[in-house]
Amino acid sequence: MFLRVKIWTFPACYSFSMFFVAVLLMGAASLFGLAADAITDDKSKVVQEIKFSPVYCFNTGLEKLIVRPDFIGCVIGEDHPLGESEITEGTERPTDINPQVLARFQSAQAAAKAEGIEMSIDSGYRTIQRQEYLFNRAIKEHNSVEEAIKWVLPGEISRHPWGLALDINLHHEKTGASWLEANGATFGLCRVYENEWWHFEPLVAPGGICPPLKPDASQVK
Ligand SMILES: [Zn+2]
Known part of the structure; x- marks a missing residue:
């Protein structure tokens, strides 16, 4: 057991x-x-x-800059993209301001307006012929090509006929251009020359850092 x-x-x-x-x-x-x-x-x-990284868009309904994630991007029919890098010359000559440059300006203009500051494009796109006319007039005014080129570039070199240069408030209150100089990098717009407070170009991506000023337009690449 x-x-x-x-x-x-x-x-x-x-x-x-x-x-x-x-x-x-x-x-x-x-x-x-x-x-x-x-x-x-x-x-x-x-x-x-x-x-995801931010994508900058000018929203036409809200009339201001909005930032969307890259997996959504700017919405066709609602937004105009500001572009995601420096904007440079293309392969074909345009007939107006570059659309991404315009979207950058409109975004900046709306932000400035919210602070009570008016901003206008007093000169943007120019034909090559118009730029050549202005260059020849500057030669007569300054009595030399070397001096004229510090202020007005020839048609083939200037970025105005490429629709990539904006003269802001040249004939209006300078405060608008001063505001853009201080805040333009947010929208990818930079003042370029020490002797032209009104001249801006899309030298960086929106949210970038603008390069140091060049003494004048004769220093252009
Ligand atoms: Zn200019």
């Missing part, structure tokens, strides 16, 4: 022990799994937060 009990008891105890060990191991594994999931979730959240 004693032997029979002993023979049956030992394997039974062993089986139960193994059962509890197995349950404990499963529990530990599931806890570890949950913890691992939590870590993975945290990592993917961080990756998602870092992943």
Whole structure:
């Protein structure tokens, strides 16, 4: 009798022990799994937060600058994009101001207006012929090409015929141009020359940092 009990008891105890060990191991594994999931979730959240970059758009309905994530971008029919880098000459001669330069100006103009400051494009796009006329007139006024070129560039070199240069408030209050000099980088517009407080170009991406001023237009590349 004693032997029979002993023979049956030992394997039974062993089986139960193994059962509890197995349950404990499963529990530990599931806890570890949950913890691992939590870590993975945290990592993917961080990756998602870092992943998108801002896209700058002039919203025509609100008439102001709005910033959208790059996975949405500017909305066709509602926004005009400001572009995401310096704007340079294209391959074809335009017939008006570059649309992204105009969107930059309109965004800046709206922000200035909200602070009670008026801003206008007193001269933007010019034909090459018009630029040549202004250059020749400057030569007569200054009595030399070397002096004239500090103020007016020839038609083939100036960025006005490319629709990439804006003369702001040249015939209006200088405060508008001063505001743009202080705040234009937000919209990707920079004052370029020390001797022309009114002349701005899209030298950086919106939100960038404008380069130092050049002494005058004769320093152009
Ligand atoms: Zn100019």
